[in-house]
Amino acid sequence: MVADGLQNINLLDLKNSFNLKDISLELYQLVSDLYPLCRSITGDGFRETLKILQQHIPLSVHEVPTGTEVFDWTIPKEWNIKDAYIKNSQGKKIVDFTNSNLHVVNYSIPVHQKLSLQELKLHLFTLPEHPDWIPYRTSYYKESWGFCLSHNQYLQLNDEEYEVCIDSSLEPGYLTYGEYFIPGESSDEVLISCHTCHPSLCNDNLSGIAIATFIAKYLSQTTSRYSYRFLWIPGTIGSITWLALNEAKVNNIKHGLVLTCLGDSGKFTYKKSRKANTEIDKVAAYVLTNSKQDYEIIDFFPYGYDERQYCSPGFNLAVGCLMRSPHGSFPEYHTSADDLNFVQPQYLAESFLQCHSMLYILNNNEIYYNKNPKCEPQLGKRGIYRVTGGHKDSELNQMAILWVLNLSDGDHTLLDIAQRSGISFDLIKNAADILLAHDLLKK
Amino acid sequence: MVADGLQNINLLDLKNSFNLKDISLELYQLVSDLYPLCRSITGDGFRETLKILQQHIPLSVHEVPTGTEVFDWTIPKEWNIKDAYIKNSQGKKIVDFTNSNLHVVNYSIPVHQKLSLQELKLHLFTLPEHPDWIPYRTSYYKESWGFCLSHNQYLQLNDEEYEVCIDSSLEPGYLTYGEYFIPGESSDEVLISCHTCHPSLCNDNLSGIAIATFIAKYLSQTTSRYSYRFLWIPGTIGSITWLALNEAKVNNIKHGLVLTCLGDSGKFTYKKSRKANTEIDKVAAYVLTNSKQDYEIIDFFPYGYDERQYCSPGFNLAVGCLMRSPHGSFPEYHTSADDLNFVQPQYLAESFLQCHSMLYILNNNEIYYNKNPKCEPQLGKRGIYRVTGGHKDSELNQMAILWVLNLSDGDHTLLDIAQRSGISFDLIKNAADILLAHDLLKK
Amino acid sequence: MVADGLQNINLLDLKNSFNLKDISLELYQLVSDLYPLCRSITGDGFRETLKILQQHIPLSVHEVPTGTEVFDWTIPKEWNIKDAYIKNSQGKKIVDFTNSNLHVVNYSIPVHQKLSLQELKLHLFTLPEHPDWIPYRTSYYKESWGFCLSHNQYLQLNDEEYEVCIDSSLEPGYLTYGEYFIPGESSDEVLISCHTCHPSLCNDNLSGIAIATFIAKYLSQTTSRYSYRFLWIPGTIGSITWLALNEAKVNNIKHGLVLTCLGDSGKFTYKKSRKANTEIDKVAAYVLTNSKQDYEIIDFFPYGYDERQYCSPGFNLAVGCLMRSPHGSFPEYHTSADDLNFVQPQYLAESFLQCHSMLYILNNNEIYYNKNPKCEPQLGKRGIYRVTGGHKDSELNQMAILWVLNLSDGDHTLLDIAQRSGISFDLIKNAADILLAHDLLKK
Incomplete structure (x- = not known):
């Protein structure tokens, strides 16, 4: 079924068209493979991550030199760590x-020295409220060094001399x-972006990376109306860099999703684009509303992930x-x-499906024109009007056909029709396909 | 009072201006007169129906030949039945x-033959859930024949040979x-349409026919701003035929109502036009909201009666x-x-009044201009400002005058003013009349 | 702090920047000073009132001759009374x-005669429902005379001959x-208007007069973006007169407030402008919503005070x-x-503060442009990005900066940003000031 392309997938059959168990295990395996690497906003940990992703999809690796100016920012020095x-x-x-x-403050400058406990403590970070956990800290834009450790270990440190080494x-x-x-029939693009700069953190970073990768893998095997652009970038500086170096392409981006924190057991959360009422916002709301799972839709705010940059006022892209x-x-x-226990295969697979459903509807959410707009066409003579009534499904199909005819006036997408009629997107899409086949509709 | 014309009727006095008992009996009598006729979408039953209506109003009878193409449809053969x-x-x-x-499937082809019970049963239709009732069935666009009977009778049929005859x-x-x-001061039209193709069915068909006829009779005795066009047509094919043969007139139709199912005891239901927020939609909602009876306002959907055709995307008329x-x-x-017991005189009369109120407000829902738009005019020197205060009615009248002056800026109809002020349409209309008489307002 | 000008006042510090006890006593003292005067829509009582106000602010006194035509009205004769x-x-x-x-019907013509109780009663007015109170009555546009007295006194009148004298x-x-x-940086004006035509009535008239006077006094000591125009006018005929004689200035009025009934213990009530969604309406709603006091916002209606004239359709000013x-x-x-007990110093002071807050926000509710609209600017290198997190206030400040950057696209005022972000206007204004100082924002 995958080979038929996104456009031919019936959303209702989606769960059946994927082997969910396989998908869930593959997603989890990729998260597991990526977990040990020490990623940062630059450096070899990022490169090794991309190499692993290239085992799944032929992504391109871009290298932008330190010192390159990207809008108000400058590409920082590259950071690497051996020990x-x-x-x-x-x-x-x-x-x-x-x-x-996580023991090392990310972007720590090299250090090798001996110091007292008192001196050392100025460079130690813990989480007193979770005494067994190691915090994750960074210092990208201020040169310093430090270690993170569990608060319990911190409390047991003796007043002696310590040797610290950051190589x-x-x-x-x-x-x-x-x-x-992935080029599509149109140059209009859907952007899928995920930050890839966190070290051993599963939900915040690896879940989004893995789902983006498998969505890309799936879409690369289909033909779609839209083109798709996937980005695995360091947070903030990465999206700023891409936007600065690719301004000419930005206008092609019609819709977009930032993917992150998609492997835990929590309910789905969709954060709207800054414009708040774009097609991706409507599609995401529709999919979550119809997913029979708990969810929350929240307004845009200028904090979070790379949607901050995509939705900055100079771009204001339709990216949620x-x-x-x-x-x-x-x-x-x-x-x-935030480790391999915190994310679980089934949650990753559900997230994959929700994301896929959104892209499926987006891709099929076209506007059609009724070729017989004056009065209803005579469906009976074409054999697409129920003759003797029938069960509920055929009534819904009948109504779907009448709704598509009535609202295909150039102002309504299929999703608009689904929402106004209260009939599922699939039945509406199915009705449009039938009417297209009978030459009663045109694009 | 009828002779004064719609424009001079005070809605609050409407119930008094009609002899409701007379109206209710006249409506019921017309339903009773039409009940025995075997109507269909074509044929003599329809013609005889129109003849009876002509005893009340001088309507024109139009005959459109079989085979005439009307948009995507073709006028079918004419069906008549003797026995x-x-x-x-x-x-x-x-x-x-x-x-x-009702015993004969409407549009049954002629048949005269003998057959076994088993063969006969293929042509019999019943309602098991209502074993005493005869169902109503049609087969307009597929040539066949059949009989309808009560399920109880069906169960008692013996296994013998039967003779069937449809002449x-x-x-x-x-x-x-x-x-x-009915021509009015303006060429702008209000359309009143009712399907007239059902045989002995009272609520679904005869109630609307009777109310349309008496509304037409009443309006023909008055002078109105709007012109009115009444149609008694076979469902679906009739409105398609009229629209196809009268396209040049369609632009004159500014508002419209399809009338049906108006004789039973149920609450009023108004189905909005496809545009959903037109003047007729606002007027209907206003009348029902202020009617002190239970009611329901439902959204347009592309099923039901001839509003399906009037609201097809190529016309998209403001017809509810x-x-x-x-x-x-x-x-x-x-x-x-759905017989003469199911509809009752008082329900028909209430429906007549609701319909009449809607047309009354529509006709009087004009936009005026305050001739002194800068500050309030001095009402006192014209004797239309209360001098010593007074009872609630005069206060409301005072406020009505101030509201009409304040909102008569070319953007607000009288109904807009009534709704924003919370004052009844009648008091607002009355205030406008007073201000017109004092040359403080113009059309 | 007053000398720093409105623009530099932090609203949160507002209560501290005023000596509320002083303000409340000054307001109440002015009300007390004005209380004994017998004001009317013309005459010496009005002039004496303005003279007392001139002890606080150098207002101009305008005299418009009897007979002057002002739109549909004519300046009436001047009324004075000695005894x-x-x-x-x-x-x-x-x-x-x-x-x-209050004993004399305002605008009573002179009379000196003897008459019986029966004759006298035709000229007496009382309040049976409040038998100890004297009603306030006027007869501006119909020449007559009369006395008002308590109903208890009325009931004790003997059937004898009386001498009435109105000198x-x-x-x-x-x-x-x-x-x-008060000229500001811009010729755009804020209008503050209060009716000044009632005799010894404290809440309805003197409270608004006093607050307008002290607001004017305060603003005259500051520099503001807006110019401010204050009017102390007789109700209705006064605003009509000003509008008629100053039509060329009306276009400068961008926002306005009519002030009245501001000294009693009741909750605040803001009556919206006719346009209903103007900046002053939003600002007033914002201030009341955030005032932690009960309040009510009501729609415009064409009755009440001089907003009737400012909001007449020919002007339709944004005046609440x-x-x-x-x-x-x-x-x-x-x-x-409605005497000196009914209004109290603390209520007058609260009203002064609410009014002041509205004018403060209005004056600072500017639109800025983000000078780096493509992606976020690098706040860290400018020292305005939190380095190590921090307490809630600094987080709010951080978010305020991100919100101002994100929404300063020319479409959002600071109040829009405050409302969309849920952050207080002061923090938003403070963030804008910081960004302006760092050259990241422009007007």
């Missing part, structure tokens, strides 16, 4: 980067990002953000507890 | 058209419809549909139980 | 103008009004009306009970 630890006075590694890449480099290099473009539990709303956020 | 029966093996008429014209003809002829045009219980919502619908 | 009384047959003054100027004059003269114009208890809603209205 890091804290040894106690007995020479025992009590904090070890190889155990968790990192912060030097001119590149900002790396991944891009994958699809999440389950939003950033900051779950205690595991930006801690070592 | 029909089923005889049992003893030669006893067990089903007899002369007892009820009908289905031949080239005409589609007949009635039209009545006024009913009491809507088609399909009452069990008697399309059965022999 | 008035009713003596009983023993020559005792039982009703004495010097005790209360008034009704002669060609002038209509007097006060005007005070700020009150506490609206006219007619409190029993003391237009009676001797």
Whole structure:
């Protein structure tokens, strides 16, 4: 069924057309494969991540040199790290980067020195309210160094001399990002963007990366009305970079979704675009409303992920953000507890399906014209009017046909018709297909 | 008071200006007169119906030849029927058209033959859920024949040989419809349309026919701003025919009502036009809201009566549909139980009044201009400002005058002013009349 | 702080920037000073009132001759009164103008005669439902005379001969009004208007007069974006006169407030402008919504005070009306009970603050443009991005900065941004000031 293309998939049959169990395991496997890497906004961790994604899809890797000006910003130095630890006075590694890449404040400058507990503490970060968890901290735009550790371990530190070592480099290099473009029948694009700059954090970052990758993989096997552009970028600086270097392409982007936090058990959350009432906003609301799961639709606010940049006033793109539990709303956020237990295969698969449904409706949400707009055409002589009545399905199909004829005046998309009629998008789409086949409708 | 014309009727006095008892009996009498005729979408039953209506109003009869193309449709053959029966093996008429014209599937081709019970049953239709009622069935666009009977009778049929006879003809002829045009001060028209193609069915068909006839009779005795066009047509094919043959006149239709199902005891139902917020929609909502009776206002949907055609996207006229219980919502619908007991004189009269109120407000819902738009004019020196205060009525009149002055800026009709002020349309209309008389307002 | 000008006042600090106790006493003192004067729509009582106001602000006094035509109206004769009384047959003054100027029907023609109780009663007015109070009555546009007295006194009148004397004059003269114009950076004006024609009535008239005077006094010591025009005018004929004689200036009036009934203990009431959704309507709603006091916002209706004229269709100005208890809603209205006990210093001061807050927000409710509209500017390098997170206030400030950047696209005022973000106007204004200082925003 996949080979038939998005346009021929019946949404109601969608769950059947995918092997959900396979999808859920593949998504989870990709998250697991990416988990150990120490990503940052630049550096080899990002490059290795893209290499793993290239095992699934032939994405392009872009390298933007340090110092490149991108709007008000400048591409920073490239950061890489080989090792890091804290040894106690007995020479025992009590904090070890190889155990968790969260132990090092991301973008820490190199350091190797001995210092007292008092001096060390100025560089230590913990979460007293979750004493077993390691926090995730960064210092991208201010040169400094530090370690993160559990508060319980912190409390047990003895007043002795410590050796700290961060074997990192912060030097001119590149900002790396991944891009994958699937051409469609139209040059109009749908943008799918996910930040890819967090180290071992599963929900916030890896879930979106994995779902974007599999959506791309699926769409690459179909033919669609829209073109699709996928971006795996470092947060903030990555979208700014892409927008600055690709301004000529921005006008092609008609709709977009930022994907993140899609692997936990929370209900779905859709954050609207700044324009608030665009087609992607309507489609997302329609899919969530009809998903028979709990959900929340929230207004745009200029914080969060890269929708901040896509929706900045100079671009104001129709880009929303699809999440389950939003950033900051779950205690595991930006801690070592956002791990492979926090995300689960079935939640990833549900998110994949919701995202897919949105793209399916978007792609099929066309405007048609009734070729016989004056009065109803005689459906009976074409055999598409029920003759003897019938069961509820055929009545709905009949009504779907009448609604599509009545509202196909150039002002209503199929989704508009579905919403005004209260009939499902699939039946409306099906009715449009029947009417097209009988030459009663045109695009 | 009738002779003064619609424009001079005070709506509050409307019930008094009609002799409601007379009206209710006249309406019921007309329904009773029309009840026995075997109407169909063509044929002599339709012609005889129009002849009876001509005893009340001088409507024109139009005949459109079989084969005439009307948009996507073609005028069908004319159907007439003289007699029909089923005889049992003893030669006893067990089903007899002369007892009820519902016994024959409307538009049945002629047949005269003997057949077994088993063969006969393929042509019999009943209502198991209402075993005493005869269903109403048609087969306009597929040539066939059949009988309708009560389910109880059906169950008692013996396994014997039967003689069936339908003495009908289905031949080239005409589609007949009635039209009545009342010219007004303006060429802008209000359309009143009712389907007239059902045989002995009282609520669904005869109630609307009777009310349209008496509204026409009343309006013909008055002078109105609007012109009025009344149509008594076969459902679907009739409105399509009129629209196809009168396209040049369609632009004159500014407002319209389809009248049907107006004789039962149910609450009023107004189905909005496709545009949903036109003047007739506002007027109908206003009248029902202020009628102190239960009512329902429903959105347009492309099913029901001839509003389907008037509201097809190529015309998209401001035509709503006024009913009491809507088609399909009452069990008697399309059965022999929709009879002279199901409709009652007082319900017909109430419907007449609601319809009349809507037309009254529509006709008087003009836009005026305050001739002194800068500050209030000095009402006191003209004797139209209360001097010493007074009772509630005069205060309301005072406020009505101030509201009309304040909102007569070319953007507000009298109904807009009534709704914004919360003062009744009559008091607002009365205030406008006073201000016109004092040369403070102009049209 | 007053000397810094409105634009530099932080609304949250407003209560601190005023000495509320001083303000409340000053307002109440002015009301008390004005209370004894017998004002009317013309005459010396009005002139003396303006003289007292001139002790606070250098307002201009305008005199418009009797007979001047102002739109549909004519300036009436000037009315003055020296004394008035009713003596009983023993020559005792039982009703004495010097005790209360409400005793004489305002605009009574001169009279001096003897008459019977029966004759006298035709000229007496009382309030049976409040038998101790003296009603307030006028007869501006119909020459007559009369006395008002308590119903209890009325009931005790003996059947004897009475001497009535009204030592008034009704002669060609002038209509007097006060005007005070404070030029701002822009010629766009805010109009503050209050009727000043009622005699000893505190809430209905003196409260608005006093607050307008102190607002004017305060604004005269500041520099504002807007110019301000204050009018102390007789009700109805005064605003009609000003509008008729100053039509060329009307276009400068961008916003306005009619002030009245602002000294009682009732909740605040804002009556919207006729346009209903103008900036002053939004600002007033915002201030009341955020005032933590009960309030009511009511729609415009063409009755009440001079907003009737400002909002007549030929002008349709964005002028609302700020009150506490609206006219007619409190029993003391237009009676001797609307006295110095009915208004209280603290209520006057609260009203002053609400009015001031509205003018403050109006004055600062500008539209800015983000100078870096494509993506967010890098706040960190300018030191205006939080480095290590922080307490709630700094988070709000951070969000305020992001909101102002995101919505400063030329379509949103600061109030729009405050309302969409849910952040207080002050924080939004503060963020705009910071961004302006960093050259990230322009006007």
